[in-house]
Amino acid sequence: MPDADDLLIGLDPEQREVALALRGPVSVVAGAGTGKTRAITHRMAYGVATGVYKPTEVLAVTFTTKAANEMRVRLRALGAEGVQARTFHSAALRQARYFWPHVYGGEFPEVTQSKFSLVAEAMRRLGQRADTPLLRDLSSEIEWAKVSNIVPTAYAAAAGPARREVADLDPGQVANVLAAYEEVKRERGRIDMEDILLVTAAILADDERIAATVRQQYRWFVVDEFQDVNPLQSTLLDLWLGGRNDICVVGDPRQTIYSFAGASPRILASFARRHEGAQRIELVRNYRSTPQIVAAANAVFARAATTDDIRLQSQQEPGDPVSYIGYPDEPAEASAVASEIALLHRRGMPYREMAILFRINAQSEAFEEALGEHGIPYVMRGATGFFNRAEVRQAVTLLRGSARGGEAEGQHLVDDVRAILSAMGHTDEPPSGAGAVRDRWESLHAIVSMATDLAESDPDAGMTTLVADLDRRIEQAHAPEADGVTLATLHSAKGLEWDAVFCVGMHEGMMPSVHADTPEMVEEERRLFYVGITRARHDLMISWAATRKAGGRGNRQPTRFLDTLLPSGHAARQVSSQARQRKVAKCRVCNTVLAVADRKLGRCADCPATYDETLYEALRTWRKEQSTEQGKPAYVVFTDATLQAIAE
Ligand code: ATP
Numbered sequence: 193m194p195d196a197d198d199l200l201i202g203l204d205p206e207q208r209e210v211a212l213a214l215r216g217p218v219s220v221v222a223g224a225g226t227g228k229t230r231a232i233t234h235r236m237a238y239g240v241a242t243g244v245y246k247p248t249e250v251l252a253v254t255f256t257t258k259a260a261n262e263m264r265v266r267l268r269a270l271g272a273e274g275v276q277a278r279t280f281h282s283a284a285l286r287q288a289r290y291f292w293p294h295v296y297g298g299e300f301p302e303v304t305q306s307k308f309s310l311v312a313e314a315m316r317r318l319g320q321r322a323d324t325p326l327l328r329d330l331s332s333e334i335e336w337a338k339v340s341n342i343v344p345t346a347y348a349a350a351a352g353p354a355r356r357e358v359a360d361l362d363p364g365q366v367a368n369v370l371a372a373y374e375e376v377k378r379e380r381g382r383i384d385m386e387d388i389l390l391v392t393a394a395i396l397a398d399d400e401r402i403a404a405t406v407r408q409q410y411r412w413f414v415v416d417e418f419q420d421v422n423p424l425q426s427t428l429l430d431l432w433l434g435g436r437n438d439i440c441v442v443g444d445p446r447q448t449i450y451s452f453a454g455a456s457p458r459i460l461a462s463f464a465r466r467h468e469g470a471q472r473i474e475l476v477r478n479y480r481s482t483p484q485i486v487a488a489a490n491a492v493f494a495r496a497a498t499t500d501d502i503r504l505q506s507q508q509e510p511g512d513p514v515s516y517i518g519y520p521d522e523p524a525e526a527s528a529v530a531s532e533i534a535l536l537h538r539r540g541m542p543y544r545e546m547a548i549l550f551r552i553n554a555q556s557e558a559f560e561e562a563l564g565e566h567g568i569p570y571v572m573r574g575a576t577g578f579f580n581r582a583e584v585r586q587a588v589t590l591l592r593g594s595a596r597g598g599e600a601e602g603q604h605l606v607d608d609v610r611a612i613l614s615a616m617g618h619t620d621e622p623p624s625g626a627g628a629v630r631d632r633w634e635s636l637h638a639i640v641s642m643a644t645d646l647a648e649s650d651p652d653a654g655m656t657t658l659v660a661d662l663d664r665r666i667e668q669a670h671a672p673e674a675d676g677v678t679l680a681t682l683h684s685a686k687g688l689e690w691d692a693v694f695c696v697g698m699h700e701g702m703m704p705s706v707h708a709d710t711p712e713m714v715e716e717e718r719r720l721f722y723v724g725i726t727r728a729r730h731d732l733m734i735s736w737a738a739t740r741k742a743g744g745r746g747n748r749q750p751t752r753f754l755d756t757l758l759p760s761g762h763a764a765r766q767v768s769s770q771a772r773q774r775k776v777a778k779c780r781v782c783n784t785v786l787a788v789a790d791r792k793l794g795r796c797a798d799c800p801a802t803y804d805e806t807l808y809e810a811l812r813t814w815r816k817e818q819s820t821e822q823g824k825p826a827y828v829v830f831t832d833a834t835l836q837a838i839a840e
C-alpha cells in the first residue's frame with residue numbers, strides 16, 4: 193500500500209484540497225479534464241491510507257458501468273481495494289434485491305429493459321393506437337416523469353411548455369397513459385429501470401431498521417458527474433446519507449447532457465444550500481488537452497447564453513492545430529478518417545487511444561465500413577455495431593428470405609426493399625422523436641439507401657445481389673477487439689479520454705440535432721459538442737460531409753457551434769462547390785477517374801502515390817503553417833487540388 197502522503201503527489205493545490213477534505217460536504221465544480229475524477233479517486237485512496245475510511249464503507253457513484261470499472265482499477269492501483277464503485281442503478285439494485293423478500297415477500301420481480309410492450313398495452317386499454325415512434329416518445333416521457341419524481345396526477349401541471357409535445361396527445365392524455373402503464377406493469381408483476389431506484393427509496397423511507405442497516409454499511413459518499421444527477425437519484429442519495437454530511441460531489445455544469453431525460457444541474461448548484469458548511473472547490477487547470485484543443489473548447493461557449501465563466505487553462509505543451517474539415521460526402525469523410533487513423537497507428541499510436549465520436553449511432557455505418565476496408569479493428573461503445581443491431585439483423589433476415597423466394601432480378605429493388613421493411617413499421621418519413629426511435633429509423637433507412645445506391649450503380653441488381661452485398665459487408669465488419677478504435681456516440685463518451693479524437697458528421701441538422709427545437713435544447717446540444725471535443729488529449733479533428741453519398745448533391749453546413757472557430761462563410765462555400773466537383777469521383781492523389789469499386793476509398797487501389805506517410809507529414813506541416821496564432825485553426829477542405837498541392 194502506498195504511503196498516504198504519496199497519494200498527494202501528482203495533485204495540484206486545489207486537487208489536494210479535495211483529497212484532504214475527507215469529511216464532507218464538498219462540492220467540486222470544474223471544467224472538463226481538470227482532474228475531478230482523479231481528485232476524488234485520490235481522495236478515497238487517501239482516506240483509506242490514513243485510516244479515516246474503512247474501504248467497504250465507501251461508496252463511489254459513477255455515471256456508467258465503464259466509469260465504475262475504471263475507477264475500481266484506479267483505486268486498486270492506489271491501494272484502496274474494497275471501495276465500492278457503482279452506478280446509481282447497480283447500487284440500488286443490489287439493495288432492492290436484498291431487502292425485497294423482507295419487505296414485500298416473494299421473489300424480486302423481473303426488470304423490463306424496454307417499456308414498449310407495456311406502453312402498447314396501456315394504450316390499448318385507453319382505446320388508442322400507437323405506432324413505434326409514439327411508443328418510444330411515450331416511453332421516454334414516462335422515464336422523464338419518474339426520474340423527476342412526478343406522479344401521473346401531477347404530470348399535466350408539471351410537463352408544461354418545457355417538454356416537447358408527444359405526437360398530438362395533450363398532457364392530460366399522456367398522464368392517463370402514465371397511470372395505465374403503471375397499472376399494466378403492476379398486474380404483470382414487472383418493474384422497470386426507474387422502479388429499481390423508486391423501490392429502494394421507498395424501502396429506505398418506510399423502514400427505519402433497514403435504513404439504519406444500509407447507513408451503517410455506507411458511511412462515505414462520492415458522486416462523479418453530479419451535474420447530470422436527476423431528482424430521483426438525489427432523493428436516493430439523501431436517503432443513503434440520512435442527514436449525514438459525508439459526501440463529496442464533482443461536476444461540470446457545461447457538461448450537462450441529460451437534462452431532457454430529467455437530469456437537473458440545479459441539484460449541483462444548490463448543493464451548498466442543502467448541505468450546511470459545504471466547502472466549494474474550483475479547478476481550472478486542464479491537464480488533458482493541448483492549448484489548441486482547450487482554446488477550441490473555450491470558444492464553443494464564446495457566444496453562448498451562459499452566465500458562468502469557466503475558462504479552461506491547458507497545462508500541456510502546444511500541439512498541432514485542431515482540424516476542421518469539410519468533405520464532399522460521407523464515404524470520403526469516413527475514408528479520410530480511416531486513413532488518418534492508419535497513419536497515426538503507423539506512427540506508434542495504439543488503436544485504443546483513438547476514438548470516432550458521432551451524434552447518433554446510425555452515423556457509425558460509413559465509418560465501420562471504412563475501418564473494415566483499411567483493416568483497422570474497432571470497438572463500438574454503448575451500442576452494437578451496425579450489422580449487430582436488432583433491427584438490422586431482422587431486416588437482413590427478411591431480405592434474405594425474400595431473395596430465397598426468388599422475386600425477378602433487376603425489377604423494383606428499392607420498392608421491394610421498402611415493402612419488406614414496411615412490415616417492420618419502417619416508413620420513408622423520419623419519426624418526430626430523437627433517441628432510440630430515430631436511431632432505429634436511421635438504421636433501416638441506411639438499408640434502403642444501400643439498395644438505392646446499388647440500383648443506381650447496377651440497374652440489373654435484384655434482391656439476391658443486395659443480399660450478397662450485405663453479406664460481404666457483414667463479413668468485412670470487424671469483431672470487437674481489445675485494441676480497437678472506439679466508435680461511440682458523444683453521450684457515451686462522457687468522462688473518457690483518448691489521444692486522438694475525430695468528431696465526425698458535425699453538420700447542421702445533426703449537431704445540433706434537427707429535433708432540438710427549443711433554445712434550451714440547442715444549448716444542451718452545444719454542451720454535448722463541448723463534451724465531445726474535450727475528450728481529446730493531442731489530436732482533435734472535427735469534420736462533416738456536404739452530402740451523404742458519393743457524388744450526391746448536398747450543401748449541409750458545418751455545425752453552428754463552429755461559428756466562433758471557422759473563418760465566417762468560408763466553410764459552407766467551399767464544401768458546396770466541392771460537392772459539385774465530385775460528380776465524377778477522382779483519385780484524391782493521382783486524379784485518375786475512379787472505378788465504382790474504388791470510390792469509397794477515394795483513391796485508386798494501386799495508386800502509385802498513395803496517401804502515405806510523406807503526404808501525411810506534408811499535410812500536418814501545411815496545417816500548422818496555416819494556423820496564424822495559437823488556437824486559431826487551420827481550415828482545410830480536402831479537395832483533389834489541395835492534396836495535390838500539398839503533395840508537391
Ligand atoms: P471530465 O470532466 O471529462 O470528466 P475530469 O475533470 O474528471 O474530466 P480527469 O479525467 O480526472 O478529469 O483528468 C483528466 C486527465 O488529466 C487525466 O488523464 C488525468 O490523469 C490528468 N490529470 C489530472 N490531474 C492531474 C495532475 N495534477 N497532474 C497531471 N495530470 C493530471
Ligand code: MG
Pocket residue numbers: 228229230416687
Ligand atoms: Mg471525470
